[in-house]
Amino acid sequence: MRKVINLQGNISVYPVNVSGAKDMKELCGRIGTDPGALSYLIPKSKMLHFYAEHIDYRAAGFLKQEMLSRGGDVAVAKHVIDGRTDYSDILIMGTASQFRRLIEKMKAMDIWGIKDLREALTEALRNVNARHWEMTSPAGHTITLGHDTKLMAILNLTPDSFHAPSRTDDRGILGRAEEFLSEGAYILDVGAESTRPGAEAVSESEEAERLLPALRVLRREFPDAIISVDTYKGEIARLAALEGADIINDIGGFGLDAGMLGAVAELNMPYVLSHIKGTPQNMAGLEGSPDIVGEVNRYFSGKLAALEEAGLKRENVIIDPGLGFGKSSGDNFAILKDIESLRVFGRPVLVGHSRKRFTGTDRLSGTLAVSAVLAGRVSLLRVHDVRENVEALRVAEGVRNG
Numbered sequence: 104m105r106k107v108i109n110l111q112g113n114i115s116v117y118p119v120n121v122s123g124a125k126d127m128k129e130l131c132g133r134i135g136t137d138p139g140a141l142s143y144l145i146p147k148s149k150m151l152h153f154y155a156e157h158i159d160y161r162a163a164g165f166l167k168q169e170m171l172s173r174g175g176d177v178a179v180a181k182h183v184i185d186g187r188t189d190y191s192d193i194l195i196m197g198t199a200s201q202f203r204r205l206i207e208k209m210k211a212m213d214i215w216g217i218k219d220l221r222e223a224l225t226e227a228l229r230n231v232n233a234r235h236w237e238m239t240s241p242a243g244h245t246i247t248l249g250h251d252t253k254l255m256a257i258l259n260l261t262p263d264s265f266h267a268p269s270r271t272d273d274r275g276i277l278g279r280a281e282e283f284l285s286e287g288a289y290i291l292d293v294g295a296e297s298t299r300p301g302a303e304a305v306s307e308s309e310e311a312e313r314l315l316p317a318l319r320v321l322r323r324e325f326p327d328a329i330i331s332v333d334t335y336k337g338e339i340a341r342l343a344a345l346e347g348a349d350i351i352n353d354i355g356g357f358g359l360d361a362g363m364l365g366a367v368a369e370l371n372m373p374y375v376l377s378h379i380k381g382t383p384q385n386m387a388g389l390e391g392s393p394d395i396v397g398e399v400n401r402y403f404s405g406k407l408a409a410l411e412e413a414g415l416k417r418e419n420v421i422i423d424p425g426l427g428f429g430k431s432s433g434d435n436f437a438i439l440k441d442i443e444s445l446r447v448f449g450r451p452v453l454v455g456h457s458r459k460r461f462t463g464t465d466r467l468s469g470t471l472a473v474s475a476v477l478a479g480r481v482s483l484l485r486v487h488d489v490r491e492n493v494e495a496l497r498v499a500e501g502v503r504n505g
Contacts (some may be wrong), residue, residue, distance in 0.1 A: 114216070116155045116223040117400045117447040119194070120229055120440055130138040130154070130178065134192045135396070137181040147176055150196045153227060154444075155220060156397065162215040163191045167247070169208055193226075204227055230449030236482070238419055240349035244329050246290075248421070248451040248482040252474075252496055255331060255453065256280075256288035256483040260295040260313045271501055276317050277324055284328060286489040290350065291325075293318060293331030298354050300387035300427075310339055311360045315346055322347035331375070337362025344370050350421075353427060355379055356406055368414035375421045375453055376410065378402050380429025391431030396441045399424050403448055421483070423453040432461040439473065442480055451482035458487055467491065475499040 120125055124145045130152075131141060160183045162291075167177040175197025182188040197205065202224070209221040238246045246453050256297060258276055280291055295313035296305045314332065321330055332343040335355035340363065341353065351376040357363040359382060367374045369397055378399050381389050411417055422445055427434045435456075444451045454477055462469025467488060474484055474492050478499035486492045 112224040113404065114155060114158075114219050115397065115401050115404060116153055116220070116227045117396075117444040118227065119152050119154045119396070120443055121150075121152045121194075121196075127257060130194050134178055134194060135180040135182075136178045140178070144196075147196045150175065150198060151202060153195045153202075153224065154192065154397070155195065155223070156192050157190045158193050158220060159215040160186060160191055162217050162220060163193050163312050165212065165215070165217070166193065166195065166205070166220075168304055169205055170195065170197055173201040175196065175205075199228075221236055226449075227447045231443070231446040233446070233449045236418075240329070240368065241344055241372050242330075242347045242349050243389055244327075244349050246329055246349065250479050250482065251500075252478050252481060253483055254287065254489055254492055254496075255290040255292045255483050256282075256283035256489050257457065257485060257487050258291055258293045258317075259297070260293065261297045277320060279416070280321055280325060280328070282431065283489045284325065287493040288489045290329045290331050290483070291321065292331040292333050292352055292485060293321065294352075296334065298333075298335075298383045298428075300381045300383060304384065305370035307336055308337055310334065310336065311342055314339065315342060318343060318346045318348060326426035332355065335359040335363060337364070340366045340370065344372060349373060350375060351410050352423075353377060354423075354425065355382075356402070357410075357424075364409070364413050368410070371415055371419060373419050373421065374410075374415060375423050376403070376406055377423040378425040383428075386429035389429045391434045395430065395434040395437050396444055399438060400444055400447065407448060407450075417450065421451050422448060423454050423455060423485075426454065426456050426457045427461065435459075435461045439476065442477065453483040453485060454481050455485035457485060457492075471495040479503055 106386040119130065127145050128141060131144060163179045163183045167179055170177050178194040180188050180191035183191050204222055206225055209217055234249055236248045240246060258279060281292060295310045329349045331350035331352045332348045333352045334340055335353050337360050340351045350373040351367055353363055354377045356377050356379055380386060407417060407420065410420060424438045424445065426438065456473045457470050462473060471491055474495045477484060477498045484492060
């Protein structure tokens with residue numbers, strides 16, 4: 104018998120996108136479900152689906168019987184039934200009503216880790232229904248986000264950003280900002296250090312020298328604009344807040360600079376928490392993940408807990424899966440396919456896909472295709488080309504709303 108993994112009460116539960124037989128087969132293959140079960144699991148592809156990891160086999164069996172009795176189901180590892188495994192990942196399938204009744208039944212069970220699973224499942228169900236968020240910045244701006252997808256426009260104060268036309272300086276930034284705002288950008292994202300794969304790190308002083316004068320001018324000329332600062336350095340975050348920045352957009356998930364966690368907790372301002380593997384200097388050589396969706400979900404669970412423990416309110420966090428940051432093209436597409444899994448955290452989601460390598464040879468066309476697919480599914484898209492993306496979102500919204 105294998106030893107049950109001790110997760111110290113932390114159970115990862117997240118929704119997955121099961122849109123048909125192919126998705127159901129892939130998930131059940133990952134779990135190790137008896138292939139004979141697929142014939143009655145596939146018709147249940149249109150229900151709500153929640154994936155949970157490393158569940159005690161007795162709890163898995165209990166949940167399967169309870170959901171079957173209510174018209175739902177639970178996919179489990181094939182040896183759960185005969186006790187030849189100690190734990191199993193599970194896929195819980197049912198309607199909202201069936202989930203509510205299951206949770207009521209679970210309240211009477213405080214064994215086999217069912218209490219922790221019930222709490223995680225209850226929170227997941229509550230969070231996936233969140234549709235509206237408001238944050239107030241130190242500059243006094245209210246940032247309102249929902250599932251009407253808005254755009255964050257990229258303003259690069261760098262000589263080496265991977266998309267050369269996006270580069271500008273403190274003299275040209277006003278014209279670029281005015282253009283983006285007039286085209287429909289909701290947020291201006293200003294960065295003074297390239298974080299493309301292989302980019303060389305710049306010193307704190309050099310980043311400040313590039314960033315702060317431009318930020319000062321932007322705030323003076325566009326007092327009502329929402330301005331985000333793209334930095335992973337804690338001291339730069341503090342300086343940016345003093346100059347009127349509304350949001351700190353940290354690609355490093357407070358892991359690339361020891362001062363960032365303390366800074367954002369002290370500032371308690373809107374903060375973009377991103378997933379990253381490695382660093383900009385070495386991430387291009389990293390291999391893809393066999394379970395990137397689960398990996399990203401576990402990452403955000405731990406990072407959000409650390410932020411709250413440090414003092415940053417969860418209400419001020421936006422999450423970004425970090426496409427391209429230490430991920431293969433397959434990883435990027437898997438994340439996009441299951442982007443709804445990030446709704447489990449109850450926070451708005453930002454996606455930065457613009458002109459990245461995985462979008463194909465014609466990177467603008469590929470970017471617009473991804474934008475259209477994500478329309479109404481995430482709160483923010485970080486893009487280089489505002490006008491074109493506004494049009495893509497408008498058409499996608501028209502199709503979605505008939």
